[in-house]
Amino acid sequence: MSPPKRFPDRVEIAAVRAESAALEPDTESGERRRLAGRVMARRGHGKLTFLDLVDRSGRIQLLCDDSRVGTIDVDLGDVVGVVGAPANSRRGEPSLAVYELIVLSKNRSPLPDTFHGVTDTETRYRKRYLDLLMNEDARELFLLRGRVVSAIRRYLGEEGFVEVETPILQPRYGGAFAHPFVTHSSELDADLYLRIATELYLKRLIVGGLERVYEIGKDFRNESVSYKHQPEFTMLEWYEAYADYRDTMTRVEAMLERVASEVLGTTHVSFRGHEVDLKAPWERVRFIDTLEELELWTRDADELRARLEERGVDTSADNDWAQLVDHAFGHFVEPSVIDPTMVYDYPIELSPFARTTDDDPSLTERFEYFAAGMELGNAYTEITEAAEQQLRFDEQSEYVEGVRGDPDYVEALSYGMPPTGGLGLGIDRLTMLLSGRDTIRDVILFPTLRPR
Numbered sequence: 144m145s146p147p148k149r150f151p152d153r154v155e156i157a158a159v160r161a162e163s164a165a166l167e168p169d170t171e172s173g174e175r176r177r178l179a180g181r182v183m184a185r186r187g188h189g190k191l192t193f194l195d196l197v198d199r200s201g202r203i204q205l206l207c208d209d210s211r212v213g214t215i216d217v218d219l220g221d222v223v224g225v226v227g228a229p230a231n232s233r234r235g236e237p238s239l240a241v242y243e244l245i246v247l248s249k250n251r252s253p254l255p256d257t258f259h260g261v262t263d264t265e266t267r268y269r270k271r272y273l274d275l276l277m278n279e280d281a282r283e284l285f286l287l288r289g290r291v292v293s294a295i296r297r298y299l300g301e302e303g304f305v306e307v308e309t310p311i312l313q314p315r316y317g318g319a320f321a322h323p324f325v326t327h328s329s330e331l332d333a334d335l336y337l338r339i340a341t342e343l344y345l346k347r348l349i350v351g352g353l354e355r356v357y358e359i360g361k362d363f364r365n366e367s368v369s370y371k372h373q374p375e376f377t378m379l380e381w382y383e384a385y386a387d388y389r390d391t392m393t394r395v396e397a398m399l400e401r402v403a404s405e406v407l408g409t410t411h412v413s414f415r416g417h418e419v420d421l422k423a424p425w426e427r428v429r430f431i432d433t434l435e436e437l438e439l440w441t442r443d444a445d446e447l448r449a450r451l452e453e454r455g456v457d458t459s460a461d462n463d464w465a466q467l468v469d470h471a472f473g474h475f476v477e478p479s480v481i482d483p484t485m486v487y488d489y490p491i492e493l494s495p496f497a498r499t500t501d502d503d504p505s506l507t508e509r510f511e512y513f514a515a516g517m518e519l520g521n522a523y524t525e526i527t528e529a530a531e532q533q534l535r536f537d538e539q540s541e542y543v544e545g546v547r548g549d550p551d552y553v554e555a556l557s558y559g560m561p562p563t564g565g566l567g568l569g570i571d572r573l574t575m576l577l578s579g580r581d582t583i584r585d586v587i588l589f590p591t592l593r594p595r
Contacts, residue, residue, distance in 0.1 A: 146247050150224035153177045157200035162229040163237035171230040171240050178203070178239060179224040179247065181276070182217050196225065196239075199282060204238040206230060212244050220250030220276075271588050287406060288574045288586060292359060294402040295379060295570075302394075304355040304381060309344035311337060311361065315549050318342030318496070321364040324374075337363035341380045342496070342565065343552045346525060349382050350560045357381035359570065370582045371517060374591050377570040379520075386564035387524040388497075388508040392485050395512065395522065395566055396423040399483075399573075406577060413579050414515040417481050421514065425483040431506075433476045433486060434468070447471065465492035480513040495535045497523035514576060522566035529556035 159176050166172060183202070184195035192215045194205040205225060207215050217223060227241040255261050260277040267274040267281070274281045296306065314333065316323040318340030326335050341358045348356045359379045368374065383391070403410045403421045410422040434440035441447050444464035451458050451467065456474055461467045468490065480486070487510035488500055497507035508524035526532045536548030574586040584590040 146249075147224070147245060150177070150179045150245070150247055153179045153224065155200035156180060156196065156198045156203045159229055159239060160201055160203045160237045163203070163231055163239065166229065166231040168231050168235045169233045172228050174228060175226060175242075176229060176239065177224065177226050180222070182219060182221050182223055185217070185219060196223070199286065202279075204232065204236050205241050205244075206232065206238050207241045207244065211240075211242055215244065217244070217246065218250055220252075220254045221246055222248035222250075265592075268584055268590055268592055284574075284578055284580070284586065285588060287578055288570075290406045291402060291574055291577060292570065294405045295359070295398065297405075298398045298401055299357050299381065302355070304357045304383075305353055307345070307348060307353070307356050307358055308360070309338075309341045309358055313338050313344075315551075317549050317552070319364075322366055324363050324365045339364050340567070341378070342567075343549055345380055345382050346560065346563065346565065347552065347555045349384050349563050350555045350558055354384040354561075355381070368591070371572060371575070373571070373583050373587060376583070376587070379568040379570055380566065382525070382563055382565040384561040384563050387562060388487065388510055388522055388564055391522045391524075391564040391566050392425075392427070392487075392510060392512075393423075395520070395568070396421075396425045396483070396485075399423075399519075402573075403577060412515075412576055414517070414576050415581060417515040419481060419483060419515050421483055425485055425512065427485045427487060429488045430472070430486050430490070431488070433480075434471060437471075437475055439471045439475065465490070469493055477513060477518060478516045481515055483512070483514040485510045485512050494523065495539045496526055496532075498526055517572060517576065518569075519572055519576070520566060520568040522564065525560070525563040525565050527556065527560040527563060529553050532556055 154176055156178055159178060162172065178196060180196045180198035182194050183197045186193040190209040192207040194207060194217065196203055196205050205227070224245045224247050225239065225241050226243040227239040230238045230240040232238050255273060255277050261267050261274050275285070312326070312335040314335060316336040316339050319342070321339040323336040323339055326337070327333070328335050340362055341360060345356055345358060357379060359377065361375055362378050363375050365374060366372070399421050400410055400423045403412065411418065411420050431440050439447065439450055442464065444467055447464065447467045448458050448461070451471055456470065458467060458470065461470050488506045489497070489509040491499060491505055491507050494507040494509040497509040500506045500508055509522065511521050512519050526535065533548065533553050536553070571583050571586050575583060578586065580586050
């Protein structure tokens with residue numbers, strides 16, 4: 144006999160558990176409820192069988208009396224549907240007194256230790272279904288991640304942003320410095336690239352008059368793996384017409400305060416041994432000032448290299464001043480930025496797509512924002528003039544390998560783009576921060592791993 148194809152009208156365990164907890168011990172409600180989930184524990188006492196039933200909302204004890212339901216032919220891991228009455232056991236345990244039990248799916252493989260759950264890290268990442276099945280904290284983590292994304296969407300929707308989709312396969316890649324993944328279209332007989340950013344397509348939509356747009360989607364970078372890097376990751380990017388980077392600072396700190404409050408009920412978070420408060424306003428500090436405090440700010444590449452090597456930093460992979468100053472910031476400054484902070488006005492050599500500041504054409508209206516020693520994202524006042532953007536493309540291609548212009552994007556700018564503020568936010572890193580997880584692999588359901 145094949146198992147049922149559906150089990151309609153079920154309610155979540157958490158709701159029935161609340162009903163049962165309100166009853167006096169050793170009493171039973173006259174109501175009937177339908178539950179479904181997985182059997183994760185079994186105990187026997189005479190003609191009474193106790194089962195623990197689990198769904199994504201929680202766990203409840205099933206009271207199965209042989210006189211009501213007959214012999215209980217259920218194994219650990221089986222998915223069952225039950226009909227019964229909310230009840231409270233003699234010991235005060237919220238329960239369901241079962242009148243009918245239907246096996247919906249049999250478990251054919253032995254479960255891991257149901258007490259300790261899945262503890263091996265490799266198994267948790269490679270067999271995420273077992274991690275979710277056995278570890279309640281894993282389920283809660285990914286439900287939290289879903290709430291984070293929903294809260295972001297609510298905020299942006301209320302602020303007049305339109306969610307859009309842009310190409311993942313692109314004829315040119317751009318919007319960041321990164322090595323792409325390359326594939327080939329047989330039909331088009333052309334190489335295509337998995338996008339490294341959504342930036343250049345989203346800004347085309349600003350030209351087109353959508354004014355406030357965002358996308359939450361996958362980006363791909365064929366580069367290193369670390370506790371905060373994966374080759375496939377999720378980014379939020381938004382672009383807002385008639386705004387600059389200071390407007391964007393105000394918006395992102397307000398959004399992150401609200402997201403934390405909605406998801407966690409507080410703006411206080413713990414991450415990698417640090418306690419931080421995401422409540423706005425965040426601190427603001429100039430990029431140059433962070434390095435001057437450490438006596439590491441100089442425009443002379445040889446001098447900067449010498450200062451770094453004196454402090455034991457290996458600079459052999461740094462080919463020019465831009466790479467040296469970026470290395471200095473990443474090595475000495477970023478890990479020390481604990482309180483939520485906006486670092487702004489980056490050198491133009493590090494910011495090919497940002498407008499220059501009014502006071503100093505060697506600096507740009509760009510900021511990165513940090514909390515607990517980790518960068519969360521990056522933002523600019525965008526270049527809106529086609530000729531200036533083409534010049535930046537040309538300058539970058541001269542000394543950064545692999546950087547190429549995008550003539551179609553430059554042509555789009557030639558039709559006129561309003562003043563625009565743009566921002567990127569790493570969804571995986573934000574989830575790490577809000578959940579207190581130390582590694583990005585914990586917050587991605589199926590992280591990229593080395594072959595066995």
